[in-house]
Amino acid sequence: xxxxxxxxxxxxxxxxxxxxxxxxxxxxxxxxxxxxxxxxxxxxxxxxxxxxxxxxxxxxxxxxxxxxxxxxxxxxxxxxxxxxxxxxxxxxxxxxxxxxxxxxxxxxxxxxxxxxxxxxxxxxxxxxxxxxxxxxxxxxxxxxxxxxxxxxxxxxxxxxxx
Amino acid sequence: xxxxxxxxxxxxxxxxxxxxxxxxxxxxxxxxxxxxxxxxxxxxxxxxxxxxxxxxxxxxxxxxxxxxxxxxxxxxxxxxxxxxxxxxxxxxxxxxxxxxxxxxxxxxxxxxxxxxxxxxxxxxxxxxxxxxxxxxxxxxxxxxxxxxxxxxxxxxxxxxxxxxxxxxxxxxxxxxxxxxxxxxxxxxxxxxxxxxxxxxxxxxxx
Numbered sequence: 001x002x003x004x005x006x007x008x009x010x011x012x013x014x015x016x017x018x019x020x021x022x023x024x025x026x027x028x029x030x031x032x033x034x035x036x037x038x039x040x041x042x043x044x045x046x047x048x049x050x051x052x053x054x055x056x057x058x059x060x061x062x063x064x065x066x067x068x069x070x071x072x073x074x075x076x077x078x079x080x081x082x083x084x085x086x087x088x089x090x091x092x093x094x095x096x097x098x099x100x101x102x103x104x105x106x107x108x109x110x111x112x113x114x115x116x117x118x119x120x121x122x123x124x125x126x127x128x129x130x131x132x133x134x135x136x137x138x139x140x141x142x143x144x145x146x147x148x149x150x151x152x153x154x155x156x157x158x159x160x161x162x
Numbered sequence: 163x164x165x166x167x168x169x170x171x172x173x174x175x176x177x178x179x180x181x182x183x184x185x186x187x188x189x190x191x192x193x194x195x196x197x198x199x200x201x202x203x204x205x206x207x208x209x210x211x212x213x214x215x216x217x218x219x220x221x222x223x224x225x226x227x228x229x230x231x232x233x234x235x236x237x238x239x240x241x242x243x244x245x246x247x248x249x250x251x252x253x254x255x256x257x258x259x260x261x262x263x264x265x266x267x268x269x270x271x272x273x274x275x276x277x278x279x280x281x282x283x284x285x286x287x288x289x290x291x292x293x294x295x296x297x298x299x300x301x302x303x304x305x306x307x308x309x310x311x312x313x314x315x316x317x318x319x320x321x322x323x324x325x326x327x328x329x330x331x332x333x334x335x336x337x338x339x340x341x342x343x344x345x346x347x348x349x350x351x352x353x354x355x356x357x358x359x360x361x362x363x364x365x366x367x368x
Contacts, residue, residue: 003205003244003251008190013181016189021178032189037196044249098177117171118178148174 004043007052008036014119015056021114022064023071024099031067035060054125057115061129068107101152109144116141194254204248208255209236210262212269213364214357217334219258219265222247225279226261229332231353246284265334271364274301276335284331288319292326299340302365306344328352334361 015035019028038059046055102110108130115126116137126137197203205227207220218236220228220243227247230239244251255262260278267273275297285293291314298313299305305313307323316322327338333353339361343349351358 001244001249003240004249005207005240005251005253008193008252012186012189016182016185017175017178017180021175029185029189029192033192033196036189036193037200037202040193040197040250040252041200041202098175118175145171145174152174 001044001046001048004040007039007043007056011053011056012036014053015060018057018060018114018119019064020099021102021118022060022111023067024103025096027067027071031060031063034063038063051125053119054121054129057119057121058129061111061115064111098152101148104151105144105147109140109147112137112140113144113148117145190253194252194256197250197252198254198256202250203252203254203257204250205243206252206254206257207240207243208253208258208262210258210265212265214334214353214360217265219261220251221257221261222281222283224283225281226258226332226335227281227284229335231333231357233354234352261335268334269364271367274365278335280332280336282331285326285329288314288316288322289326289329291315292323293330293332293336293338296327296330296336296338296340299337301337304340304342304362307341307349308344310341324350337361340365 012032016028016032019031019035022028023031035056039056042059102114105113111130112126115121115129116123121129123137123141124134126141127134130137130140132140194203194206201223203223205220205222207218207228209216209218215232216236217232218228218230218234218239219226220230220240228239228243230236240251261276264273264276264278268276282290282293292310295310295314299310307320307327308317310323311317311319314323323341327341328350330336330338330352333339333351339351339353339358341349342362348355348358348362
């Protein structure tokens with residue numbers, strides 16, 4: 001079994017992208033931290049041939065679902081954060097427009113898009129994580145991408161002239 | 163897998179950085195702190211630069227468990243630690259602050275003995291007896307393999323003393339470099355003959 005440090009090096013950046021795309025800049029780092037701490041604890045009991053990326057995304061998915069529920073329950077603090085000044089204060093934050101577009105997607109589409117296109121998992125693995133069929137995962141991702149093209153791609157091309 | 167996607171889809175996520183060094187560093191420290199707090203950081207490690215090259219230092223909750231020379235291949239040493247101690251291994255320098263400070267003093271000629279807790283679990287039986295004896299060889303002096311064998315109560319085990327030194331998991335800190343051949347020549351060393359010579363020269367001049 002690899003030293004866990006190597007798991008963090010190999011998969012940390014992708015899991016961070018996944019957390020950011022599912023949860024946005026504010027909650028992503030908490031979700032990443034909880035994911036890797038939970039993964040570290042469970043690591044020694046993991047089968048040698050486990051698909052690490054899929055396993056980490058599964059752990060992150062549970063954390064993300066918890067966090068999404070919390071976001072829905074307490075919308076006020078999130079909305080109170082002025083997006084522009086947040087970006088100015090935290091230079092590491094990524095494009096707020098992309099997050100706005102992702103946030104607007106139904107959660108099923110958002111996670112299917114992110115797990116397939118950002119984490120790079122095949123649809124049958126996305127389906128295992130989200131608990132639906134492979135076809136449903138493929139459909140959700142395809143609808144999600146269509147919606148993103150309509151909302152974000154347009155904003156992005158307008159943004160180039162800003 | 164990403165390469166299979168249409169470039170246009172990849173462009174959608176272009177503003178989401180593939181690697182964010184600053185955030186990664188911050189998250190790594192946070193993971194180390196949480197792992198320490200929850201008692202699941204089984205092996206913490208770091209590397210330090212010394213006059214005998216980069217040394218890998220690794221500690222369990224009980225003490226320093228491994229010191230490794232670069233020629234032992236630090237990556238390979240970590241893989242072995244993951245197998246023999248625990249795969250919960252993180253680059254977490256904090257736990258090695260004290261031993262790092264003492265090593266720095268040693269290499270500057272300002273320290274003649276190490277006072278840090280040791281975890282000798284990687285050495286068993288007779289080899290462990292030998293390691294326990296080694297710190298009794300005074301700084302700046304040497305003993306022959308035969309003398310060490312006699313001191314550990316097995317005068318005939320000269321060759322086994324050689325093996326114990328060659329497999330010392332804690333070189334420098336447990337001074338196997340002070341064990342030399344009866345004819346006064348250096349003998350082998352897991353850090354290489356130059357390293358053994360450098361340590362003995364350092365101890366002879368201070």
